[in-house]
Amino acid sequence: MAKYICTLCKYVYDEDVGIPEKGIPAGTKWADLPDDWVCPLCGSRKKDFELMEGQASAPAPAKEKKPEPKVISNNASLAGSVKVPAGYGDDDLRALSYAEAAVLCSNLAKGCEKQYLFEESAAFKEISDFYMSKAGKVEGTFDDLMALIEENLSTSDEALRIGKKSGDRGAFRVNLWNNSVAKILDSLLKRFTDEGNAMLENTNIYVCDICGFIYVGDEPPAICPICKVPSVKLLKVRRD
Incomplete structure (x- = not known):
């Protein structure tokens, strides 16, 4: 079997x-x-x-191997310190919105907590709260959310390869979590498109406080499948 x-x-x-x-x-x-x-x-x-590989089935078509992106330092002021992928430069940089800065600092806080850097985690959490207070209510539609996820997925594989090639374990881990969580969220949203509100009736929603993994079900898994923290970190969403 x-x-x-x-x-x-x-x-x-x-x-x-x-x-x-x-x-x-x-x-x-x-x-x-x-x-x-x-x-x-x-x-x-x-x-x-x-x-799974090794199971009896018709052979799957060979996947085309994507070439590793060339990594260069194309900004003289960053040479020797920061590497950016070929084809990207200052024109690709932009200021973050308050909401984006809040999310970034929140993720840094959670990453520090995962590494038992509690003082640093508290500092990033305080900065995140400040930016969130400036952001106000973030408006958007379901289609806007789907578009954001698709945009994320269009770049996450490349970011993952660059993070791995850099040898920076922290960069690789955060990109790996982002890649996995975005794909799962994309799957959940497509389920919701097919099933509608029935998907959420008589069940619960949990969010991992460390990596952002979302689970829909009566009880959360024993450990987060993405960042491996215990279920105590999967917080139940209030639905008042």
């Missing part, structure tokens, strides 16, 4: 084992799972799974 892996959180569905605690007995074939079945760990759709 075969195994299928979630491409977003790496959860493995084993046909031999099933998920008895979820009412799926051992021996249940992948094809027999309902089309609206979702990953029990991250909530992604069935179509976000793929057959």
Whole structure:
């Protein structure tokens, strides 16, 4: 029997084992799972799974290997200190909005907390709160959110490759979290497009306080599938 892996959180569905605690007995074939079945760990759709390597199936077409982006220092004032990808320069830089600065500092605070740098985390949290107080209410539609996620995903793979090549573990980790969380959020939003409000009825929503992972379900997973913190860090969203 075969195994299928979630491409977003790496959860493995084993046909031999099933998920008895979820009412799926051992021996249940992948094809027999309902089309609206979702990953029990991250909530992604069935179509976000793929057959694990080494399992019996028709061979998948070979994926074209993307060339590594060339990394250069194209700003004399940054030479030897900061590397930017080829094709990017000062014209690509812009000032952050208050809301963007708040989110950036909030993420830095959470990253510091993950590394047990509590003093630094508190400082970034204070700065984030200041910028958020200046930002006011952020307006937007569902379509605006989808567009932001698509824009994020269009650049996140490149950012991940650059972070990995740089040898900076912190940069690589933050880009890895961003890449994974954005893909899961994209899957959840597409589920919502298909299912509507029924997706959120009689269930809960949890958000990881460290990496931003969002989970829709009765109880959160034991650990965050993205940053591996325990479920105590997955905070239940109030729906007043």
